[in-house]
Amino acid sequence: MKTINDLFILEGMKESAVLAGHRGLTRNVQFVNISDTPDVIKFLDSNHLLLTTGYAFKDDIQQMCELIKHMHALNCSGMVIKINRFLKELPTEVKLLADDLAFPIIDLPTKHTLGEVSRHILNYLNDDETEQLYYALHVQKEFSKMMIKGYSMSALIEQLGHFLARPTLLLNHRGEKIASSHHFGMESMKTVEREIIQKVKEDLVSSRQGRTFTIPLRDNQSITTFPVQTKRLFPSMLVIFDSLTLPYPSSQMAIEQAGNVISFTLIKEQAIEENSRLLKNNFFDELIEMRIGSEEEILSRGNYYGLKENMDNICMVCTVDQKGQNYESLQLYEKKVGELYNSIYDQLEDEIIQNDIEAILFTKEKYFVMILQFPKFGEVDSDTLTNFINNCQTNIQGDFSISFGVSNPVFSIKDITTAYHEAVEALLTGYEMNKLGFVNFYKPKELEELLSSVPKKDLKALYENTLKSLAYPKTKEEQELVKTIQVYLDSQCEISETSRKLFIHRNTVKYRIEKTEEMLNCSFRDPVDSLRMRVALIIGSILKENESNA
Template identity: 30%
Template sequence: MKIADLLKIPILRNTNIIAGATGTEREVFTVNMMDAPDIIPYLKPNELLITTAYHLKDHPDALLELVEAMAEQNCAGLGIKTKRFVQEVPEKVIETANQLAFPIIELPLEQSLGEIVNHSLHAILNQRANELTYVMETHKQFTNLIMDGKGIPKLLDRLSEMIGFPIVLINQYLKPTSQPNSNSKTLTIIKQLLAEGFNFSLSKTTFFSFSVLFNKQTYSVFPIYTSGKNFGYLTILGEIKESDHLTTLTIEQAANVISFALMQEHTLKQHERSVRNDFFTHFLEDAFSSQEEITNRAKEFSIQVNKPYICLVGKLDETNTNTSYSKLQQKIDTIFEFIEEELFDSTISIHFFSKGKLCILLYEGEEVSSDTMDFITELLRELQTKISTHFETTISFGVSNFSQNFFHIKNAFIEAKSALKEGSLSRKTQYISFYRTKDIIELLRAIPQEDLKNFYTYTLQGFTTANKEEENILLQTMSVYLETHCQISETAKRLYVHRNTVIYRLEKCEDLLGKSLKDADTTLQIRIALRIKTLLNL
């Protein structure tokens, strides 16, 4: 309760403010009587002290010392019964009280100090009780909005209506998560000021205000905490004064409900993330019985199995080897959550997974080109910059070749890990390493499956026999013959057959193909076709 409000209660209506009238906005938490001259060590902030000044009647300097000490300790004010032991307050004391905006109140003679204390405390307690009732009702309103599924944006709209100011909810990475009644320029200003101008080592009940000169706008910032950690800031586009208890309490109740709602959202996201990661891990470990099962499970996570993908694998550059495993994993989880949030808000289609110390990003695209790789490089560079800024650590990425569909992601994952490892072996940090194709199999993977099948069919067209077993024997003989650089004796040795048998089989192969195995272009095509057969399990 403010001094100005306290003086409106019936028992204090006949009081006069004889000094420090500009300080009547001071808050009164309690009222006490001065019954001894050594009161100064026992003074408390926001305390209204009342006295007959009996102990000070012959010591005017002591009264000056008392006023200065009370002002220094942020006491609410001093009430004195004049015309009893002290006829008037010394001019020096009045002058000092005016300078300090410290109220000195002349109390009525007809009321006892005990009555004044009792009535004042009763008024203060009544106000506190009313505030508590208001707080409980407000908290109930906000909680009902969340319980009814209206969400945080609706809660912020309601809070904005109650306090009369627009509101922006900014997360711990200074990213707006809800921004009713605000514009991009205002958000940019707030983000810059939060990032550059303030150090948020705030207690859970602390808030502060700041003003911007160019638009003459004042902003008030309330921290939001979840599980003891700072989630972000509830930013009010207006000035909230500490003396405005009801408004402050309203905002604090909203902040508390938002905190619980965010913790609930975080728990749900963790569960969803765990289920998604389990699916991807099982997929990499070939734990599913069929492609149909993989397709059905992938649909749950909005993954289109027939789309082409590029796999990106990231890992933190571990520079501090003294960090415990639990702390390191906690840091990794936090950074991976940050990456996921960044990608979630982007317009591009990227699926996020994590596996131990690795994060896996599946970029969904239609075709591979230099522009695609430039875009991926720019995206990863931006993520690296943000992680370095927010977490003071670095992360590196390995990038796979283009994969024709989701079923080939396992190979792409191996490629991306290989590229990541190559960069680490050169002792680089914050790098982006692209996988380089090592053999013809990797080249073939970059070609659409339909085209591979067409090439295989065209090359080996006519190579069919009535006996499937005989067909397989002929293909095997031709394969070994080409691998041994067309050496008949070596082919016979490897197949454990007579060389005449090899010659017979090769002649039959040429009859079926209608081509000579001595032609270099023909043998090259057959070699490639046989690799395609192995790759596609034809």
């Protein structure tokens, strides 16, 4: 059965004021009667609520007192009266009597008709679903007011716990606590909170969808999770104690309405996070494009976004493979591509946290960029990095694949620019090899690779001008001279080492070197001549390889 207190969520009643008899607001209400006649007591009974303008008592306050005494004797609910219509104010004698009898007298604003308020109350009393809807709307309005006024998430969760008279938690999509009601401030409840979070994390998939489980620490009391949708791929979760036995009318509909307002608040907070993310990405863009004036500014702004000094930094670039039927069909819908990239960003953040990696996530154009920091990058860290990438690919890839380019370590924050370009080059190299869903580590180009990109005619000219008559050895002696030069340079111009490798006397080596220097007009101990000769010999092997492949 409903009480007077329960009626204040209804239209008209929620704007009313209790003038007297506050202790009687717990009186039950079963029926509503409208009357302005002096003999209305004949038509009243137990748990009846009287709605009146007070016209019958405007000139006889004593008669009003007698009516209140009789209604109290009948165990009536109370009186709702339009004070401003005829009485203007509640007489002191009536107020004292009502307070003494704990008989509630409620002032109804004149803008509401008695018939309108009566209809709302009767519908509420006679229809369980309507009652639930009224209560849900009441909860929704209260929470909406709090959201508009900028109340914190902790305040919203505290208010929900108050409405439901149940301990209440709000967890993010990873099962981490965002806010809790005051119940969890007690030392004993902190242990319970840890057990709940552990249970949720053990089965995140079901918890995000909504499930009920029990915990031994509270005598197997039931705990229920309710999904709270946000802009993220996975929902946050409301966790409520013993929701299956919530007192009427604390229905699931009311929980859902509160959840909707909490959802909007979370989305607002995420919008603020996105703005912070934009500023962070602007810093990274300025760092890579070398638009930050001083090293001091680089360090200051880098520290603000989590980049620590005196650490080994690895840059890892990740992107969605832009090939394949699934990606091409996604491209038809720009919104879906945007949602996909936002989802991947969130999941990369999750992987960083779950793998306990020191990393800062940025975006630049179509790339997700992670700067991973290690005190001293070594073999163990290399294994950690590899496992992290494997976990990312396993947990994130779905109807699409993602690939990674990884840089060499750099020590200074200002050198992250170099690391970024290395990571991008490693990624592009993988695509040049027609790979998908790959991990490619940066390797500096060898001299042979660099020379291969030079036009053949230029290579040939440099080769012939350096080796002259030995460029195309015809006799056995010329072939031996070229071989001796190669081994001599590889042995760092050590005659004894060259002699040992060629199985000839050291004087023979000395003779051949002197003769070759005279023929080519150079000195192998001169750094410039030595480098020029080394390059020429490499060009010779490239030209021979090209001829054999032709």
